[in-house]
Amino acid sequence: MASMTIPTFTASVSSTGSHSRVLPDVAFLRSSFLPVRAPPRLLSPSLFHSEIIDIAAVEAIVTEVAAIHSNLILEPFNSKASVSLQTNCKSILWKSRNQNTAKKICCSLLKLENENDEACELVSGMEITLGEDGSDGIPAYLFKAVKNNNGAGILLLSDIFGFEDSFTRDFAYRVACNGYNVLVPDLFRGDPWRKDRPSSTFEQWISSHYPERMAKDIAISEKWMVDEYLAAGISKKLGIIGFCFGGGRVIEVLAKDQGAHFGVGVSFYGTRIDPSLGPKIKAPVLFISGDEDPLCQVSVLEDLHKGIEGSKVVIFKGRGHGFAHRPQSPEEDKDAEQAFLIMRNWLCDELVVNK
Numbered sequence: 094m095a096s097m098t099i100p101t102f103t104a105s106v107s108s109t110g111s112h113s114r115v116l117p118d119v120a121f122l123r124s125s126f127l128p129v130r131a132p133p134r135l136l137s138p139s140l141f142h143s144e145i146i147d148i149a150a151v152e153a154i155v156t157e158v159a160a161i162h163s164n165l166i167l168e169p170f171n172s173k174a175s176v177s178l179q180t181n182c183k184s185i186l187w188k189s190r191n192q193n194t195a196k197k198i199c200c201s202l203l204k205l206e207n208e209n210d211e212a213c214e215l216v217s218g219m220e221i222t223l224g225e226d227g228s229d230g231i232p233a234y235l236f237k238a239v240k241n242n243n244g245a246g247i248l249l250l251s252d253i254f255g256f257e258d259s260f261t262r263d264f265a266y267r268v269a270c271n272g273y274n275v276l277v278p279d280l281f282r283g284d285p286w287r288k289d290r291p292s293s294t295f296e297q298w299i300s301s302h303y304p305e306r307m308a309k310d311i312a313i314s315e316k317w318m319v320d321e322y323l324a325a326g327i328s329k330k331l332g333i334i335g336f337c338f339g340g341g342r343v344i345e346v347l348a349k350d351q352g353a354h355f356g357v358g359v360s361f362y363g364t365r366i367d368p369s370l371g372p373k374i375k376a377p378v379l380f381i382s383g384d385e386d387p388l389c390q391v392s393v394l395e396d397l398h399k400g401i402e403g404s405k406v407v408i409f410k411g412r413g414h415g416f417a418h419r420p421q422s423p424e425e426d427k428d429a430e431q432a433f434l435i436m437r438n439w440l441c442d443e444l445v446v447n448k
Contacts (some may be wrong), residue, residue: 330356
């Protein structure tokens with residue numbers, strides 16, 4: 094396997110300020126691999142000479158390199174004095190957990206059970222407007238696999254932190270890496286929940302968005318997906334994924350759809366779920382949650398499971414809310430990867446193998 098050594102340096106990570114990490118010399122990467130026309134927008138003295146490093150900026154530059162040279166994938170950082178850049182399609186995603194900005198990631202983190210089944214696909218992303226033009230249009234982000242696109246469309250409903258949240262976009266990108274077209278609409282119309290808001294104002298905030306206006310926006314998003322993929326004959330059915338608040342909306346959407354457009358659903362620790370909707374759902378649903386999640390009771394998922402033919406419930410012991418798309422520890426990272434693999438296989442079976 095061909096490889097090369099990249100100069101590195103050690104710096105403290107800005108999100109914690111107390112840990113050291115070996116980082117690639119980004120100037121070397123840019124001068125060696127990026128074309129001359131590459132904009133220097135991310136290069137600044139503070140990036141290289143300050144004791145605090147902007148991890149998001151480093152990620153963006155290195156990912157830009159990988160996006161241009163698709164056969165070069167950066168290996169995970171470690172404590173050694175060098176990092177290999179190999180001509181082997183391996184996956185890498187490293188997160189600046191406290192950055193609330195979207196990042197472009199070149200590959201899926203997925204650990205494949207079958208190494209011949211490559212999940213590493215370049216993905217294009219674009220901002221679009223759904224529905225009516227002008228101020229009433231719904232902002233959304235569309236991720237599309239550039240090669241080996243399987244033609245299937247997936248609607249992804251975010252948690253309360255909105256469609257621009259870095260964790261949500263990272264996850265959507267990883268799904269698209271596996272050959273899908275993933276649409277992430279702005280469910281909160283530019284007004285997602287912010288952590289600096291008093292918790293006492295949450296109900297007032299959520300009631301300003303849900304259920305009437307949000308149900309309409311989701312319906313418009315669904316129609317866009319139908320016109321783009323089903324009506325064009327690209328795919329027979331759509332998929333739908335949701336986290337937390339979005340996971341609860343998955344159940345409402347599938348109950349209303351009754352198998353007309355959606356062929357499969359995935360609900361990650363859904364909140365505000367109505368168990369009585371189960372019998373109305375005609376598509377198989379994968380429920381993923383933790384047994385220590387106070388916002389998504391296992392008993393509620395089990396009740397739903399009984400009323401939905403072909404559904405499946407996967408409970409991770411010791412895990413709380415948000416672990417699958419917002420892991421906060423190495424232990425949660427491991428379970429998040431397992432949850433992603435389970436979801437990936439579920440989507441593949443229902444949308445690709447059986448389409």
